[in-house]
């Protein structure tokens with residue numbers, strides 16, 4: 001894989017994935033909402049060995065701009081071998097419960113914005129054949145819990161969307177990868193008390209890189225989340241609804 | 246999960262606020278109240294110099310970007326939270342190596358500067374600080390400074406070896422050295438006692454860029470200080486096959502009976518006899534040569550809940566090596582030493598750092614499992630011998646030296662203290678200065 005697009009590249013996880021690609025000498029197009037952060041990361045990736053690094057700005061709330069961003073990525077790179085969509089936002093659950101405005105924003109950032117990117121990418125890769133599309137969802141999307149169901153429903157919707165897309169593009173030889181991380185120690189979880197289940201961004205980011213290269217389908221990372229979620233989704237609803245989760 | 250403790254896991258931290266810094270341009274984070282701060286790298290210091298109990302630390306792990314590299318000169322600029330492991334991963338395949346490296350690659354650039362670390366090439370290259378051309382420093386006054394031998398030179402000299410007390414280092418510029426291969430031509434020589442060590446070291450240090458010895462601290466008499474002298478130079482030969490790196494996390498806290506003196510003696514005897522002939526030459530990859538312990542992640546947990554002490558000192562050479570022999574006799578008799586005793590001769594290349602630990606002489610580093618009062622008493626006894634001989638004790642590995650021992654180890658303290666940032670402190674600092 002030579003030419004990679006990373007949307008939400010300044011996220012702690014995607015930064016680590018980008019670094020893995022840089023080490024292999026890839027050509028990268030990285031997009032984020034802060035030019036300063038993007039430039040710092042671009043320098044880092046160049047020193048690590050990336051052949052060329054281009055940057056692009058976007059805001060997840062501005063869905064209309066998404067096609068244009070990918071068009072410009074495509075024109076700068078000439079072609080795209082793989083794309084990663086990594087941005088996300090953990091909304092304040094209590095606030096969203098009081099007003100749908102927060103929920104709308106959370107759905108826009110975590111679901112609609114990735115979908116806008118995925119729509120362009122799906123059509124691009126469908127035409128091209130071969131390649132990989134990866135998006136970071138979350139184990140939070142596997143089952144709704146009272147403490148986190150706004151974010152969870154956005155990620156759950158994203159997982160279903162990716163599942164359908166995978167089904168659509170498989171015959172074309174294009175892999176679609178859903179990453180379902182558990183807890184990661186990143187700026188997103190800065191205010192959450194850290195327990196033993198927290199993984200590092202480096203571990204998750206490196207796993208994302210591997211998944212993209214292999215064209216995996218659904219990746220729980222760290223791997224043990226597959227077992228945890230297997231148990232969680234099988235707890236009968238009449239019990240689950242009484243749990244404080 | 247990240248634990249903000251020291252590598253020796255002693256003393257136990259009761260209450261420590263964790264702040265983070267998100268970018269090298271960001272302002273210095275400070276607690277709202279009067280509590281002091283201390284930068285935290287990867288916590289590979291053994292004692293209490295990297296912790297700040299009842300106060301705050303600043304996690305520098307987000308300062309992880311490389312900034313610039315000049316392949317013509319080998320000059321690398323990188324943020325201070327970048328680890329030496331990252332630098333190796335990126336630059337060894339391109340034919341570059343660290344100018345100086347400690348016995349673990351899991352340390353940050355900031356930590357390497359603050360303790361002015363030394364490596365197996367001290368006799369040839371001096372300390373880490375000698376290879377630092379400049380760095381960025383932020384202070385509680387709000388200043389963002391660039392420090393080099395020519396600009397803010399006082400702070401440059403105070404920060405190298407400055408124990409994290411002069412401000413937070415945001416980025417560091419160092420000069421890498423070029424290598425032809427990731428392998429070293431190595432030679433291991435068995436020595437039967439300390440006299441032989443001195444001889445072997447005198448003969449071989451001029452020929453080898455890197456040298457260190459492992460010593461048995463359990464044998465006495467004419468076997469006092471027997472061990473293996475291990476030396477190497479980066480090979481001119483190329484060898485492409487890279488060994489697969491394998492890290493085994495230490496699974497849990499070990500029971501303390503594992504580390505009894507019988508076990509230690511057997512281990513040391515086995516290790517000493519692993520090599521039958523006096524001299525063995527080999528082609529060795531840099532990983533096992535420089536970082537034999539890194540293969541076992543979290544090996545410090547082997548010492549169990551009570552943790553352990555490291556003890557490292559340097560003493561000047563004397564004619565017959567009487568000081569070092571006396572120290573060895575005390576350690577052997579105490580039966581408290583464990584298997585990790587490392588001996589090396591330091592050269593006379595001076596560091597720019599005012600507080601830098603290494604100086605010409607012979608240095609010994611070893612572990613003592615924490616058995617409470619008797620262990621502390623032994624180390625106090627050793628302090629006396631070391632300081633009487635005009636030696637010094639290494640703060641990066643200390644959790645218990647006295648105020649007096651600290652003063653005697655740092656003759657230029659008065660020159661250093663004016664440069665301390667008023668909002669910075671550490672558990673170590675409060676202990677040795679009060």
Ligand SMILES: Cc1cc2nc3c(=O)[nH]c(=O)nc-3n(C[C@H](O)[C@H](O)[C@H](O)COP(=O)(O)OP(=O)(O)OC[C@H]3O[C@@H](n4cnc5c(N)ncnc54)[C@H](O)[C@@H]3O)c2cc1C
Pocket residue numbers: 252283284285286287288289290291294295305325326346347348349351352353354355356357359360361362363364365408409410412413414415538641
């Ligand atoms: C197995 C092993 C082998 C070792 N071998 C050697 C050796 O051969 N030679 C040697 O010299 N040392 C050796 N050490 C000690 C180690 O190299 C030092 O303690 C080193 O400073 C640890 O770096 P760190 O990044 O973990 O920093 P920490 O231990 O987290 O902090 C060390 C000091 O650096 C300061 N600091 C950290 N980051 C910054 C920053 N950004 N700005 C300002 N100050 C900062 C801290 O405040 C603290 O005072 C060894 C340690 C281990 C565990």
Ligand SMILES: NC(=O)c1ccc[n+]([C@@H]2O[C@H](COP(=O)([O-])OP(=O)(O)OC[C@H]3O[C@@H](n4cnc5c(N)ncnc54)[C@H](OP(=O)(O)O)[C@@H]3O)[C@@H](O)[C@H]2O)c1
Pocket residue numbers: 008009010011012013014032033034037058059060061086087088089109136137138139180181182183184185186187188189201
């Ligand atoms: N941390 C966890 O425990 C966890 C668990 C499961 C899944 N995830 C998912 O992993 C992915 C990476 O997150 P992370 O953990 O690495 O956290 P992070 O570092 O905080 O990354 C979040 C990223 O989203 C970007 N972003 C947020 N709102 C945006 C907007 N409106 N427009 C453009 N970009 C926006 C942020 O941009 P800036 O860099 O400019 O701030 C940041 O790069 C996310 O999809 C997240 O949902 C995280």
